[in-house]
Amino acid sequence: GAVVSQHPSWVICKSGTSVKIxxxxxxxxxxxxxxxxxxxxxxxxxxxxxxxxxxxxxxxxVEKDKFLINxxxxxxxxxTVTSAHPEDSSFYICSARPAGTYYNEQFFGxxxxxxxx
Amino acid sequence: xxxxxxxISMDSYEGQEVNITCSHNNIATNDxxxxxxxxxxQGPRFIIQGYKTKVTNEVASLFxxxxxxxxTLSLPRVSLSDTAVYYCLVGADTGTASKLTFGTGTRLxxxx
Numbered sequence: 001g002a003v004v005s006q007h008p009s010w011v012i013c014k015s016g017t018s019v020k021i022x023x024x025x026x027x028x029x030x031x032x033x034x035x036x037x038x039x040x041x042x043x044x045x046x047x048x049x050x051x052x053x054x055x056x057x058x059x060x061x062v063e064k065d066k067f068l069i070n071x072x073x074x075x076x077x078x079x080t081v082t083s084a085h086p087e088d089s090s091f092y093i094c095s096a097r098p099a100g101t102y103y104n105e106q107f108f109g110x111x112x113x114x115x116x117x
Numbered sequence: 118x119x120x121x122x123x124x125i126s127m128d129s130y131e132g133q134e135v136n137i138t139c140s141h142n143n144i145a146t147n148d149x150x151x152x153x154x155x156x157x158x159q160g161p162r163f164i165i166q167g168y169k170t171k172v173t174n175e176v177a178s179l180f181x182x183x184x185x186x187x188x189t190l191s192l193p194r195v196s197l198s199d200t201a202v203y204y205c206l207v208g209a210d211t212g213t214a215s216k217l218t219f220g221t222g223t224r225l226x227x228x229x
Contacts, residue, residue: 004160043204108161111159
């Protein structure tokens with residue numbers, strides 16, 4: 001149980017285009033989902049916290065107009081990288097926190113590798 | 118959020134027990150200690166979580182001393198497939214706003 005999927009697993013796009021990444025909790029409901037970014041050989045950096053039915057909370061330094069997050073249902077959150085540039089190339093990982101859990105246990109998706117040419 | 122300090126890297130031979138210690142001197146009363154494992158190009162995977170004393174599951178043990186200022190993840194008889202980065206996180210459950218802050222992690226390399 002507690003499986004989180006991401007789609008696509010990898011994407012290559014041209015500079016200036018927008019890319020949407022989906023994060024789904026397959027067998028549980030998640031009132032809260034998180035989006036992380038990870039550069040090679042670095043740790044995960046939290047970008048934003050997404051709550052179902054409300055606006056996302058962005059971490060300091062993360063541009064909310066560039067990284068659009070939508071959490072339309074209890075099982076789906078999307079991250080759209082708008083007007084992507086080569087510096088946005090990274091590994092994007094989402095996680096979901098099952099509703100009703102009490103501890104800091106999150107389930108992570110497999111990640112999406114974004115390459116911007 | 119309490120800051121954590123871990124060794125950057127560790128090496129081990131297959132079959133040995135590996136202990137990774139994490140320091141969290143300013144841990145708060147309601148903070149839990151959680152460990153995640155991450156393989157290259159994959160999302161982190163939850164390993165174990167504890168509050169105090171010892172916790173054991175099918176893959177690892179977590180030792181937490183009485184003062185809770187450190188914790189040790191113990192991996193019994195590691196294999197090559199345990200080569201990964203291990204993250205120690207400390208934080209409290211603040212409801213839906215609870216979030217995880219990842220430190221640098223410990224890169225464990227297991228060889229024959």
